Amino acid sequence: MKQPKIAIVGMFLESNRYAAVVSKEKFHKTYGDNIIEDARSPSPKLLKEGQGFFEQMDAAGAWQPVPISMIIGGAGGPADDTFIREEIDKVRLALTSQLPLDGVYILNHGAMTTTEQGDPDGLLYETVKDAVGASIPIVTTIDLHANISQRMVDNANVIVAYRTDPHIDQFECGKEAADILLEILAGMQPVVRNIRVPIVPPNVSLLTDNGPYGDLIDYGQSKIDQEILNVSIVAGFAYGDTADNGLHIIVTSRNNAEAAQALCLQLAEMAWAMKERFLWDLVPIEQAVASAVASGIDHSTQPILLADLGDNIGAGGPGNTLWLIESLHQAGAQGVFIGSFFDPTLVALASDIGIGANFTAVFHGDTWERSDATFVAENAVVKYLHPGKFNITSGPLKGMLVNAGPMCLLDLGGIVVLVTSRRPIVWPDPALIESMGIGISSIRTLVLKCRSNYRAVFNAYFDTDRMIEVDTPGRTSPVLSRHDWTCIPRPSYPIDLEFDWQPSTG
Ligand SMILES: [Zn+2]
Numbered sequence: 001m002k003q004p005k006i007a008i009v010g011m012f013l014e015s016n017r018y019a020a021v022v023s024k025e026k027f028h029k030t031y032g033d034n035i036i037e038d039a040r041s042p043s044p045k046l047l048k049e050g051q052g053f054f055e056q057m058d059a060a061g062a063w064q065p066v067p068i069s070m071i072i073g074g075a076g077g078p079a080d081d082t083f084i085r086e087e088i089d090k091v092r093l094a095l096t097s098q099l100p101l102d103g104v105y106i107l108n109h110g111a112m113t114t115t116e117q118g119d120p121d122g123l124l125y126e127t128v129k130d131a132v133g134a135s136i137p138i139v140t141t142i143d144l145h146a147n148i149s150q151r152m153v154d155n156a157n158v159i160v161a162y163r164t165d166p167h168i169d170q171f172e173c174g175k176e177a178a179d180i181l182l183e184i185l186a187g188m189q190p191v192v193r194n195i196r197v198p199i200v201p202p203n204v205s206l207l208t209d210n211g212p213y214g215d216l217i218d219y220g221q222s223k224i225d226q227e228i229l230n231v232s233i234v235a236g237f238a239y240g241d242t243a244d245n246g247l248h249i250i251v252t253s254r255n256n257a258e259a260a261q262a263l264c265l266q267l268a269e270m271a272w273a274m275k276e277r278f279l280w281d282l283v284p285i286e287q288a289v290a291s292a293v294a295s296g297i298d299h300s301t302q303p304i305l306l307a308d309l310g311d312n313i314g315a316g317g318p319g320n321t322l323w324l325i326e327s328l329h330q331a332g333a334q335g336v337f338i339g340s341f342f343d344p345t346l347v348a349l350a351s352d353i354g355i356g357a358n359f360t361a362v363f364h365g366d367t368w369e370r371s372d373a374t375f376v377a378e379n380a381v382v383k384y385l386h387p388g389k390f391n392i393t394s395g396p397l398k399g400m401l402v403n404a405g406p407m408c409l410l411d412l413g414g415i416v417v418l419v420t421s422r423r424p425i426v427w428p429d430p431a432l433i434e435s436m437g438i439g440i441s442s443i444r445t446l447v448l449k450c451r452s453n454y455r456a457v458f459n460a461y462f463d464t465d466r467m468i469e470v471d472t473p474g475r476t477s478p479v480l481s482r483h484d485w486t487c488i489p490r491p492s493y494p495i496d497l498e499f500d501w502q503p504s505t506g
């Protein structure tokens with residue numbers, strides 16, 4: 001066979017409708033050969049699934065990658081609609097100029113919205129299909145927090161979703177996408193069946209090591225065989241608040257509609273039968289703060305980690321809510337390290353006055369549910385100044401370079417805070433913490449503005465039963481009944497608790 005000519009398109013943003021609009025400038029944009037260079041580099045800055053895809057394609061033999069564009073926004077609010085439409089138009093033009101192509105790989109999150117549209121990912125898939133021609137296979141990888149539209153399913157030949165939360169299998173998913181694309185090029189015909197189950201699970205219930213979601217995914221994976229090619233169970237991203245929210249079962253078979261249909265129905269029934277398991281208890285702030293105070297006093301106990309769920313940066317939290325820092329400070333907790341607080345003004349001031357200076361620190365926080373969005377700490381000391389660039393040294397993103405802008409460590413007396421200036425960071429790398437003179441083993445309470453992904457790194461330092469999910473107010477609170485939803489189809493469990501449902505596939 002001649003060298004397959006495969007286009008690479010990446011578009012990646014998880015949009016929380018309560019978070020600030022993500023402008024053109026906030027996207028990391030890469031075009032052309034730089035995409036190939038990054039995917040084949042030992043420390044890629046783009047997405048791990050791209051690296052996996054390239055590795056597998058390279059291993060399979062000669063091929064011709066056609067890098068189009070890679071637009072990465074991470075997590076935030078809705079994207080600027082004009083920018084996304086322009087980018088999708090650019091993708092269409094670039095693909096058209098490269099015809100004929102043999103296939104397309106789309107790296108996608110799947111939970112983007114724009115200021116005008118609820119399903120720009122679907123528009124991307126549709127545009128790609130239209131540009132390359134209906135007979136050309138399109139394989140995509142998505143986050144399991146994607147909100148799946150029928151337009152996405154109809155315009156991709158195969159959708160491969162992550163299977164882990166915390167996400168540690170992006171590389172493997174990229175490899176799988178390559179294998180599937182090669183199999184299609186060799187003649188295999190994928191047949192897809194999908195069902196939306198009316199469950200919009202709170203994200204805290206979605207860890208895959210154990211719990212209902214992990215059980216469902218594991219069962220789906222146990223059915224992979226000669227007939228069933230891929231089972232993607234996509235729980236979605238509640239805060240997107242789209243007409244496509246729900247728990248989506250997508251089963252792809254090797255040209256066997258009956259097998260795909262049967263398994264899809266079975267998984268949908270299983271998911272619905274276990275819906276009560278997606279209800280989740282969080283720890284009230286007062287209780288979490290009391291645990292932190294106790295941890296600071298009694299060093300014979302294991303340290304604790306507080307996950308600030310109302311300000312989960314990975315879900316679009318602004319990285320600067322004040323509830324926990326304020327409560328811990330008022331309670332006089334000791335041995336606390338707050339892993340990140342986003343406040344450019346405070347960093348600029350600390351940089352001006354320098355290491356060792358003592359001052360009154362004013363933290364500027366999120367206005368969500370607050371009449372006063374500042375928190376004042378007297379006698380704060382600038383402990384460390386850092387230029388802000390660091391490499392991730394452990395966990396699934398190992399090797400990636402982060403630039404959080406100039407940062408400072410402030411000591412509030414028992415509470416040390418890492419303040420960033422360019423953007424919030426989900427968690428500080430352990431090596432970064434140590435490099436700033438803080439021994440991780442000396443931390444009695446670590447506070448992270450993150451829901452689950454930290455576990456892949458901080459499992460090494462904290463016992464699972466000492467990781468506390470704190471019920472803080474905010475734009476990413478997993479208590480879904482507290483938010484106003486405008487687009488999520490109703491009824492959806494557990495926003496609505498009392499209703500019946502029967503699955504059927506189209
Ligand atoms: Zn995710």
